[in-house]
Amino acid sequence: MKPGPGADAGPGLNTGPGLGASSSPGKSASLHNKDPLPVFLQERVQTILKQMTGFDMAKVFSFNLTLKGKKPTFALVTDEQLEEMHLKAIRKAVYKLQMPPVMKADEPVEQVYGQDPEIANLLDFKFVFTDISIGLKDRDRHVTVRDTDGSLRPATSDEKQRACQMYSTNEVRKVIMPKMFEPDHLENILHEKNYIYLLERACIQFEPDSPDFIRVCNRVYNHVAETQTFNALRSTRFFGPMTFYFAWNNRIESLLTDMIQNDLLEDAIDLIELYQIIHPSVNMLESINMVTMEIDNVEQSEEAMKQLKKNKLMNGYCIKRETDENTISEKLKILMDFCKHHASKEHAAELELSIQTYEDRLQSHQITQQNA
Template sequence: MLTMSGSKMMKNMSRIEQLIRQCSTVAKRKQDVFYDSEVQGLLKKLTGLNYQKIFRTRRIGEKIEEKAVYQFLTDQELERIQKETEVKALEKLQMPPVMDVRKPAGRVLEKDPLLIGFDISKVVFTDITYGISERERIVVVRDTDGTLRTAEWEELDRINQTYYPRPGRKHTIPALFDRNHLETILGPDKYEYILDRNCLQFEPDNPVYISTAELVYNHINENKHFNQLHSTRHYGPMVFYLCSSQQIDEFLIHQILNHDLEGAVNTIKVYQIINQDFSFSTDGDARTVISRFSSSAAKKGQKIAMALERVA
């Protein structure tokens, strides 16, 4: 039972510190931390809401049929439309999940030596019941050596795409995701396109999905192209990756030089939650919080401090 002093301490403890202490008792999966309400709130604030960028015309090979419509509106009608526009914008900014790499799915059910050499091809048995989610669909495979097992992830993805194809998803991995090819085309005008295709082709716990996303995020960080993903659905996952890999120094400098000190503090808060780092406090004004971080957990503390002085 808590003493009175202990109870007061718990009440005074910030929401972030409580979350960190809870995380420290059990090793959490990435998806558990990513979908925590506190983390989601901070990432959404960081993403921004630039309507011109969110609703811009994009070259995706489709004909634009709707024409611009101009109307005279009352203040009430204008307010209603603005709220509807915000809802649509937030839907477009729905962040793709951040997950750990999936574990092997194959599990041996039986081995029948009498079936060795019975056929030269594997036999796949699929439950095609309507309404079952792709991840829960039962698929078993009889190998040519007589082994009966549950399907591996790659087989499950291929079978689901065969029976319930998703528009735009290919049966084979497109050449775009070959690492050597991908590194040659990476650039500011390709980041969002590659990440969108990544979401379309793979599940978020697929190793190729994760490695592709991290390659793009690293390229952005190395070249300081952070604004390219601002006000897109990929901005939050990028910030989450930079925090989890402890590479936020250049991103913080970018935010500071753009006079976004509040955004820098929110980034530091996300970093603290993910890494369970108590070496600094997030209480106080923005400059104080950033200074504490630069002198404790930062890898480029002096550079961050210099950037903070420049915007004094």
């Protein structure tokens, strides 16, 4: 799977986005059979996910499967050249942050092209016919299988991937699934918290609608939530899909608490808006829109204009956003409203405590400023 366009379940794991029961009483029914991709690709949803992802360039470039061991280069440049190199790095970082799509698991095709009993059991192995036309993507290739019983049918997704890999120049993707993705081995790697390595390798090995890809990603996301290590995926291309996964499955409380504790109030409000888009029965969108209106016609300094140019290149990804002091109280009310009416009983107390702690810290800061 290219960057961005792109079994048995582990403990505590749904088999795919939207598969699994709601974790909170009174919430909308599980989106069990619904395809998440159309919602994931909505313009507003993409904007929200990019804003929450963050844009720490040091972290974006800290991991690369193919360039390990490559030595850095140094050069003397002018200020103008340095600025151009910085803009080029921003463009490259945006490319690396393209999110893998969140899709419904590919379902087996029960179609049979034909049945030829006269050749049944003639051989004890299958024939696989692969379209190897130049220029076709693997997803678009036709692969057909002749079973030993004489039936002719489309290849399963696993058979198709293995057949296409036989003719592929991608040396990283293996014909047989690496053992690291098997549940037992996966758990061992998760204990070491090598999340980015696992997810990047999964993107190379599987198609985005592969049941194994969805299984691996969801297990990683669940482990991140269990260990409260959300920051490990911030400023990576997997933070958006992880956030969408939790919102789709009615499980945003832990991530919401983490955002409040890390002073990411704007992200917390965005997360509730995302939850509202996915679950329209949670009627909080009007309140959110009132406190997130953008202020136009503000005089821009030369430095601000340079930053604006960089922001456009960043394509919606944001460095940590500061909260307008005039809207903090309203945003805290929205968070408390979600906590009281929509959060699961299991996490409501912790979420409410984090909101109250934030309010106390804010009041203490205001008193300190007044006495200064």
